[in-house]
Amino acid sequence: MVNLTMNGLEIAFEKGASLLEAARFFGIEIPTLCYNEGLNPYGACRLCLVEVGAPGRSRLVSSCTYPVQPGLIVRTHSARVLKARRLLLELYLATCPSSKIIQDLASKHHVTRVRFKQKNEECILCGLCTRYCAEQMHGHAIGMVGRGAERRIGSAFNKKSEDCRLCGGCSYICPACQARCQGPDEKSAVCGACLNLAPPCLDDHDDAMCYLDPCAACEMRGER
Amino acid sequence: MEALQARLKTPADLERYRAAIKAKQETITHRLSVCGGTGCAGGGSARIRDYLQDYLARRGLSARVALRFTGCLGLCERGPLVIVSPGEIFYQKVTAADAAEIVDQTVLKGELVERLLYTDPLNGEKYVSANEIPFLKKQSRFLLGDNWRLDPASIEDYLGLGGYAVLAGCLDGLNGAEIIARLKASRLRGRGGAGFPTGIKWAEGREAPGDQKYIICNADEGDPGAFMDRSLMEGNPHSVLEGLIIGGYAIGAGEGIVFVRAEYPTAVKNIRLAIARAEEVGLLGEDILGSGFDFRVSVSVGAGAFVSGETSALIRAVEGQVGEPRQKPPHLAQQGLWKKPTVVNNVETLANVPLILRLGTESYSGIGTASSKGTKIFSLVGKVNNTGLVEVPLGMTLREIIDDIGGGIKGGKRFKAVQTGGPSGGCLPASLLDLPTDYEALSEAGSMMGSGGMIVMDEETCMVDLARYFLAFLKEESCGACFSCREGIARMLEMVEAITRGESSPGQLELLEELAAVVKEASMCGLGQTASNPVLSTLRYFREEYLAHLVDRRCPAGVCRDLISFRIEAGICNGCGACRKSCPAGAVEGKKKEPHRIAAALCTRCGICLETCRYGAVLKE
Numbered sequence: 001m002v003n004l005t006m007n008g009l010e011i012a013f014e015k016g017a018s019l020l021e022a023a024r025f026f027g028i029e030i031p032t033l034c035y036n037e038g039l040n041p042y043g044a045c046r047l048c049l050v051e052v053g054a055p056g057r058s059r060l061v062s063s064c065t066y067p068v069q070p071g072l073i074v075r076t077h078s079a080r081v082l083k084a085r086r087l088l089l090e091l092y093l094a095t096c097p098s099s100k101i102i103q104d105l106a107s108k109h110h111v112t113r114v115r116f117k118q119k120n121e122e123c124i125l126c127g128l129c130t131r132y133c134a135e136q137m138h139g140h141a142i143g144m145v146g147r148g149a150e151r152r153i154g155s156a157f158n159k160k161s162e163d164c165r166l167c168g169g170c171s172y173i174c175p176a177c178q179a180r181c182q183g184p185d186e187k188s189a190v191c192g193a194c195l196n197l198a199p200p201c202l203d204d205h206d207d208a209m210c211y212l213d214p215c216a217a218c219e220m221r222g223e224r
Numbered sequence: 225m226e227a228l229q230a231r232l233k234t235p236a237d238l239e240r241y242r243a244a245i246k247a248k249q250e251t252i253t254h255r256l257s258v259c260g261g262t263g264c265a266g267g268g269s270a271r272i273r274d275y276l277q278d279y280l281a282r283r284g285l286s287a288r289v290a291l292r293f294t295g296c297l298g299l300c301e302r303g304p305l306v307i308v309s310p311g312e313i314f315y316q317k318v319t320a321a322d323a324a325e326i327v328d329q330t331v332l333k334g335e336l337v338e339r340l341l342y343t344d345p346l347n348g349e350k351y352v353s354a355n356e357i358p359f360l361k362k363q364s365r366f367l368l369g370d371n372w373r374l375d376p377a378s379i380e381d382y383l384g385l386g387g388y389a390v391l392a393g394c395l396d397g398l399n400g401a402e403i404i405a406r407l408k409a410s411r412l413r414g415r416g417g418a419g420f421p422t423g424i425k426w427a428e429g430r431e432a433p434g435d436q437k438y439i440i441c442n443a444d445e446g447d448p449g450a451f452m453d454r455s456l457m458e459g460n461p462h463s464v465l466e467g468l469i470i471g472g473y474a475i476g477a478g479e480g481i482v483f484v485r486a487e488y489p490t491a492v493k494n495i496r497l498a499i500a501r502a503e504e505v506g507l508l509g510e511d512i513l514g515s516g517f518d519f520r521v522s523v524s525v526g527a528g529a530f531v532s533g534e535t536s537a538l539i540r541a542v543e544g545q546v547g548e549p550r551q552k553p554p555h556l557a558q559q560g561l562w563k564k565p566t567v568v569n570n571v572e573t574l575a576n577v578p579l580i581l582r583l584g585t586e587s588y589s590g591i592g593t594a595s596s597k598g599t600k601i602f603s604l605v606g607k608v609n610n611t612g613l614v615e616v617p618l619g620m621t622l623r624e625i626i627d628d629i630g631g632g633i634k635g636g637k638r639f640k641a642v643q644t645g646g647p648s649g650g651c652l653p654a655s656l657l658d659l660p661t662d663y664e665a666l667s668e669a670g671s672m673m674g675s676g677g678m679i680v681m682d683e684e685t686c687m688v689d690l691a692r693y694f695l696a697f698l699k700e701e702s703c704g705a706c707f708s709c710r711e712g713i714a715r716m717l718e719m720v721e722a723i724t725r726g727e728s729s730p731g732q733l734e735l736l737e738e739l740a741a742v743v744k745e746a747s748m749c750g751l752g753q754t755a756s757n758p759v760l761s762t763l764r765y766f767r768e769e770y771l772a773h774l775v776d777r778r779c780p781a782g783v784c785r786d787l788i789s790f791r792i793e794a795g796i797c798n799g800c801g802a803c804r805k806s807c808p809a810g811a812v813e814g815k816k817k818e819p820h821r822i823a824a825a826l827c828t829r830c831g832i833c834l835e836t837c838r839y840g841a842v843l844k845e
Contacts, residue, residue: 043551046708046746060745065551080745084708087742091711115735116715124707144546144704147529149714151704 004072019063019074020048028076031085031105033092033175034126035064039135042127047105049084051075060084086111096121101175122176125151129170139163142170231506234514235392238383241505245384254289254331256280257307257372261296261458262451263612264303265490268320269293272304275323289331292375295459296451298368299359300612302342307354307372314354315340345609345631359610362629364591364599367575368615371459376494379501382462388507390578391466391473395515400430400474407474407577409585411597416442416533416570417648417674418750419596419663422577425567428557429475432565437477440561440568441468442538443484443491446530447646448697450677452601453571455613457484457491460575461498465521467574469508470581472519475567480521483538485528496523530647530701534749535568537703548703549749570675572601593619596662600673606642606680607634616661623657626680637682640781641766645674647694647701648754650761651687670761672754686783687766688773692720694758702751709752712743716759723770724784726777733770737763782844785829789845792833794819796841803833803842 001012006023013022018041023030033045043065050063052074060081063074075081089106094116096102102124125144130153133139141161145154155161232238258264258273273293280286297305302316308330315326318340329335342351344358351357354372374381382388394403408423429437441464445453456464468480482495499521502508510518524542526532532547539561541547560566576598580588589597596618602625605611609631616625622642626632633639641651644661650671652659659665663673681690695717704710719736722728740756740763747753763770772778779787792803792812799817811827814820822833834842 042705043748044705044707046706046748049746062551062748065748067553069553084742084746087738088708088746091715091739092707094715095711117718125704125710126707127705146704147531147700148702148704148710149699151710 002068002070004068004070004074006074007076013068015068017068019050019052019061019066019068019072022068023050023063023074023076030063030076031109032064033101033105033124034128036128036132036173039128039131041065042131045124045126046088047085049081049088051078051081082109085109090114091116092124095119096124096176098122099124099176123153124176125153126175128173128175129153132169132173133164137165137167137169139165139167141165231504231509232513233506235396237506238388238392238513242383242386242389245380248380249290249384252288252290255292255309256289256326256331257292257294257297257309259295259297259303259305259307259372260293260376260490261300261303261455261613263300264297264305267304269304269318271320272306272318272323275320276327279324279327283327283332285327285331289327292372292381293377294374295371295376296368296455296613297354297372298363298365298612298614299342299357299610301610306340311352312354312372313352314342314357316342359612359614359629359631362624363615364617365615366579366591366599367456367463367572367601368459368613370463371455374460376459376461377497379462379498379505382460386582387462387578388466390581391469391507392513394470394473394581395513395517400476403470403474403581404430406581406585410580410588411595412573412576412580412588413596413663414570415572415576415600415675417645417672419673422569422573425557425569426471426475428555429477429565429567432557434565435476436562436564437475438561438564438566439468439471439475439477439480440538440542440566441480441482441571441574442533442535442568443482443488443495443571444526444530444533444538445488445571445675446485446528446533446701447675447677449603449605449679450646450675451603452613452676454488454491456571456575456601457488458494461491461494462502463575463578464571465495465498465502465508467569467577468521469502469512469519470577471567471569471574473517475565477567478518478520480519481524481542481561482521483524483526483532483542485526485532487528492523492525499523529703530697531703531749531751534751537749538568539566546703548705549751551748572676591617593660593662595664596673600661600676602661602676602678604630604678604680606678607637607682607685608632608680609634619660619662621658621660622652625661625678626657630680633680633682635682637684639680640683640685641681641687641690643671643679643681643690643758644677645672645757646677647697648672648750648757649674649677650757651681651690651765652761653765656765670757670764672757684781684783686724686779686781687762687769688720688724688779689781689783691758691762692717692724695720695755698751698755702755706747706749706752708743708746709748709755712739712747712752713755715739716743716756720759723773724779725786726773726784728774730771730774733763733767733774788829789824790822790827790829790831790833791843791845792820792822793841793843794821796839798839798841800839802836802838806832806836808832 002015003012031047034042041064043062048063049060051058089111092102093106094114130143133141141164142155258269304318306315306318329337404426412422413419443453472480529547531537532541534549537547537549556566592598599615600618601615604614614629643651666673699713702709740759744756772780782788797819804812809826809828811823812820
């Protein structure tokens with residue numbers, strides 16, 4: 001067990017765990033977009049920022065990737081943390097306003113205005129879908145492509161990957177919108193949609209779990 | 225040099241070999257050092273070398289005149305450079321056509337080729353010896369000083385100058401802890417940018433449990449306008465290699481890796497050659513000089529991502545993954561390459577190691593300021609008279625570097641700002657010219673030491689446009705994982721671009737500052753955490769310039785195209801038609817011998833008419 005201070009409370013938590021896990025265990029709510037208990041932490045959305053270190057020498061780190069350390073002083077809701085979190089949420093709203101999860105988080109944090117130029121992106125590159133595909137399905141059908149502003153989710157050579165088992169997990173887990181089912185149009189490399197399946201999904205891939213909800217294929221067959 | 229019979233097995237073998245090399249070198253009467261550094265190579269110095277080689281052979285001088293193709297000699301502005309010794313006669317702006325004359329006049333007759341001598345732009349004096357030229361004389365070239373004395377491809381040259389003696393001394397008489405104690409006492413700080421004490425870093429590496437450890441030389445230098453590490457690797461690769469081997473011995477690593485970017489082909493070639501030669505003579509491999517210490521070095525070539533210079537990203541790149549930083553802790557000293565304890569040092573840091581051990585910690589820490597010891601190489605570029613590579617004691621003021629060594633601003637223009645530390649650094653105004661180049665002083669002023677890029681700007685540089693340039697660079701080079709860095713930089717760029725187009729409003733400056741602060745705080749690695757510096761420092765020191773763009777819709781430096789206009793002064797224009805013919809947009813109209821005028825609707829404000837007009841009739845407003 002590791003002893004540390006969180007929001008003024010002396011706590012003990014298991015070695016190797018992250019600050020986010022410790023905070024959530026003790027009932028401290030920290031918002032996240034790119035975190036999922038079943039996947040390796042990625043530290044990309046930056047919403048789970050917490051302030052670590054002694055006052056005056058502290059810094060902000062992503063709590064999902066920062067391990068509990070003996071004697072660490074952690075503040076999960078300091079003014080500095082909240083200021084950064086709010087601006088990031090404003091930036092998320094300005095980038096990807098159509099996500100309900102982002103809208104809800106923004107309103108919870110009293111972010112009521114967007115001062116940046118409004119965009120309408122479909123992906124926040126949180127990496128949940130790619131990690132889901134790699135870690136849970138061992139598929140590696142999709143991944144991050146490019147660097148910096150060019151970064152996007154895609155498959156090798158922009159072709160629908162043969163490793164994709166059409167489990168639909170990527171669209172299920174997506175907090176934004178890109179990996180949502182796009183219908184029968186094959187322009188998206190992510191899935192290409194259940195409507196194209198013949199015979200539909202689980203008949204062929206009984207071991208693959210289907211997460212699509214609602215699934216158009218099921219609806220077509222009248223199973224739902 | 226005849227091939228070595230067998231690997232060197234003891235320090236005494238090394239000294240015998242060194243003595244043989246020196247005896248051989250005594251038969252040489254003259255040396256011609258042709259600069260093969262970045263600038264001079266671009267100026268065609270390889271051809272000069274070929275001509276010289278050919279001519280020396282034809283005159284039958286090859287045996288007693290040694291010809292070297294060296295690393296950077298420093299004064300890139302005047303390249304290609306050739307130094308003839310004895311006398312260290314410094315020839316500048318040499319062409320292949322001068323090769324025969326240099327040999328005939330200087331080598332054979334001992335006379336000078338007057339027209340190739342250096343004339344100082346400030347005092348108008350002519351200088352003969354390299355040691356007397358103000359640009360070089362005012363520097364302290366501990367790391368670069370040997371560049372003209374050695375051929376980077378020759379381990380014999382390095383050994384002849386006393387190379388690898390420090391390594392032999394370490395292996396023979398010191399243990400790792402003693403070496404680290406000396407480094408700590410020297411107070412050497414990492415030259416890659418952050419300035420972390422090297423002795424402490426090595427101690428962490430040494431104390432980390434595990435029998436498999438790595439030491440990595442970080443040569444992924446990617447700042448625009450910086451070529452310090454490149455020049456060290458190209459010019460004196462053995463000094464870097466010696467530092468790396470000593471580091472490996474001190475921390476107990478069995479393997480060293482040089483991570484160098486593919487854009488530096490000469491550096492890659494030279495370090496590979498240096499490794500191969502060191503292996504041949506027995507300074508790398510098993511049981512080095514009979515000490516029982518085994519050490520191998522390999523080269524890993526990076527794919528040119530700026531972010532791979534960040535140590536955790538670098539390690540992923542060496543492992544063959546995409547270069548993306550990760551959260552520290554766990555620190556690299558605990559969990560680095562292949563999850564083993566790893567120490568990553570910058571090229572220049574490693575080159576300092578043999579120097580410190582040779583000079584002794586006391587005389588080394590006598591150089592520099594209270595908190596920043598030793599010398600630092602800066603690549604002095606931009607609007608100065610003497611652009612080039614300069615090595616000065618830390619703590620020298622910016623003014624001394626720019627005015628005394630750099631020879632002041634080109635064309636008699638006014639100094640405006642100096643950008644230190646590359647894209648992560650900041651711009652410092654004229655009022656801070658007396659600031660010492662010291663890690664703390666630069667950070668407090670809102671810039672940073674960085675790896676040593678130093679870009680000097682005159683009154684014709686727009687600071688908003690400069691911030692735009694660095695943001696555009698970082699937008700491409702961010703790995704893109706952190707939302708704060710990826711989207712934050714893109715948004716800052718968007719806002720700064722709007723300012724340069726005059727499409728912004730005053731409240732935007734405060735929002736820009738707010739966003740810049742969050743990008744700095746919220747991002748994971750050093751790239752994101754410093755990405756705001758160009759914006760924050762220009763806002764801090766040149767806020768009026770931002771306001772001029774915002775409020776007056778005016779670019780004081782006359783750079784931002786959307787905010788300037790060109791006009792032909794009818795009283796001066798004689799209707800020669802030169803501007804009309806050169807205008808790519810067809811925006812200049814007018815009859816022959818009658819005053820011309822510019823059609824604002826067609827003008828793209830490229831400025832070609834201004835450059836073309838010989839009468840000064842075109843005005844920029």
